[in-house]
Every structure is written in C-alpha cells, then in structure tokens.
Amino acid sequence: MTVPEDAPEWSPLSGSVVGFDLDLTLLDTREAALVALRAIDPELPAAVDLGRCLTSAAELRAELSRHLPERRIEEALLRYRAAADAEGVAEAQPMPGAAEALARVRGHGGRAVVITGRRPETAAAYLRAAGLTVDLLVGGAAGPEKVSHLRRHGVEVYLGDHPLDMTAAAAAGVFGVGVTTGYATADRLRAAGARMIVSSLSTLVAGPEPAPHPAR
Numbered sequence: 001m002t003v004p005e006d007a008p009e010w011s012p013l014s015g016s017v018v019g020f021d022l023d024l025t026l027l028d029t030r031e032a033a034l035v036a037l038r039a040i041d042p043e044l045p046a047a048v049d050l051g052r053c054l055t056s057a058a059e060l061r062a063e064l065s066r067h068l069p070e071r072r073i074e075e076a077l078l079r080y081r082a083a084a085d086a087e088g089v090a091e092a093q094p095m096p097g098a099a100e101a102l103a104r105v106r107g108h109g110g111r112a113v114v115i116t117g118r119r120p121e122t123a124a125a126y127l128r129a130a131g132l133t134v135d136l137l138v139g140g141a142a143g144p145e146k147v148s149h150l151r152r153h154g155v156e157v158y159l160g161d162h163p164l165d166m167t168a169a170a171a172a173g174v175f176g177v178g179v180t181t182g183y184a185t186a187d188r189l190r191a192a193g194a195r196m197i198v199s200s201l202s203t204l205v206a207g208p209e210p211a212p213h214p215a216r
C-alpha cells in the first residue's frame with residue numbers, strides 16, 4: 001500500500017482488512033498484568049519492567065528470570081497465567097478509541113483482525129470482558145511470527161504499539177501504524193518501520209468518516 005499523501009481524508013481504518021495488536025493497542029492490560037505478577041510475589045510489580053512482561057511470553061519469562069531463581073520460573077509462569085486468566089480478566093480495559101476504531105472498520109464492511117502473542121483463549125476472554133468485537137482473532141503469534149499471519153489473512157494495515165509490530169508489518173509488506181499508547185516512542189516505532197504514527201486510536205476516529213483508499 002502506498003502512502004496516500006494526496007488524500008488527506010484517507011484513514012488507516014478504511015482498509016478492507018485492518019489488523020490490530022492486542023496489548024496496549026486495543027486493550028489496556030497493565031492492571032491485569034500487575035494482578036498476575038502479584039499472584040507470584042507481591043513485591044514483583046514494583047521491580048519488573050511491565051512493558052517487557054506485556055511484549056511476549058518469551059519476554060515475560062526473560063523478565064521474571066531477572067528477579068526470580070531459575071528453579072521458580074516454571075511455577076511462576078503457571079501462577080501468572082492462572083491469575084491472568086482468572087482475576088486478570090476483569091481488569092482488561094479497552095484503550096481510548098478502541099471500540100470506535102473497530103466499529104469504523106466494520107461499519108464500512110471491513111474486517112477487523114487481531115494478531116497477538118497472547119494465548120487465543122486469554123485474548124478472547126479479555127476482548128469479551130472489555131466489550132470489544134472483532135472478526136478474527138489469531139493468538140500465540142508474537143513478534144516475527146506475526147508476518148505469516150498478516151500475509152495469510154490479507155491484512156492491509158496493522159496497528160501496534162511495539163516496534164516488533166512495525167517490523168512484522170514492514171516484513172509482510174503491510175502499512176504499519178504505530179500507536180504510542182504503549183512504551184515505545186514515536187521515533188522507535190518509526191525506526192522499526194512505522195509508516196504513520198498516532199498518539200491514540202481516538203485520533204483516528206476523531207476525524208471525518210474514512211474515505212476508501214484512492215488506489216482501490
């Protein structure tokens with residue numbers, strides 16, 4: 001997809017298949033993660049890099065390994081997942097503009113697709129709890145694993161808060177939109193391949209109704 005500089009009314013939400021990352025893009029899962037970390041050890045939330053815990057299962061494991069002895073890691077991960085799936089669900093909140101952004105995509109006949117590193121059952125429960133509806137949910141795909149799913153599902157635009165989201169979008173030939181509602185700055189997202197930066201999904205729904213891409 002080319003940057004439609006000649007069409008200022010163009011919106012990434014006007015794509016026919018629009019992909020979204022989950023954590024810190026569509027959902028604020030910080031409180032859910034804190035609940036899960038407290039289930040391991042009440043001291044952990046103050047010690048860990050929360051952004052890293054929310055990046056992927058591999059990053060969560062690596063972050064826990066900085067604070068816990070190796071022999072405790074497996075048990076800690078089990079506790080984390082159990083608490084995230086139980087008490088954590090009620091803490092999942094939609095990011096500002098998330099419901100409206102999904103409604104925009106689906107309102108013009110587009111498909112809203114979530115591609116996330118989260119386990120599918122957890123992702124589905126969080127979306128439900130936050131009152132968000134999507135057309136397709138692909139779970140268990142973190143970082144570079146997103147590339148093949150972006151291609152397979154014909155995603156045209158992918159919105160994410162993490163540099164790895166933008167790297168995956170660029171590798172898949174997808175128009176990456178960096179949303180600075182996570183821990184990454186606009187510069188980092190741009191350096192990772194973001195073609196557009198927005199400070200919030202609300203920014204995308206604040207404007208006029210999206211016009212179709214002029215090339216389509």
Ligand SMILES: [Mg+2]
Nearest residue numbers: 021023024161
């Ligand atoms: Mg994210």
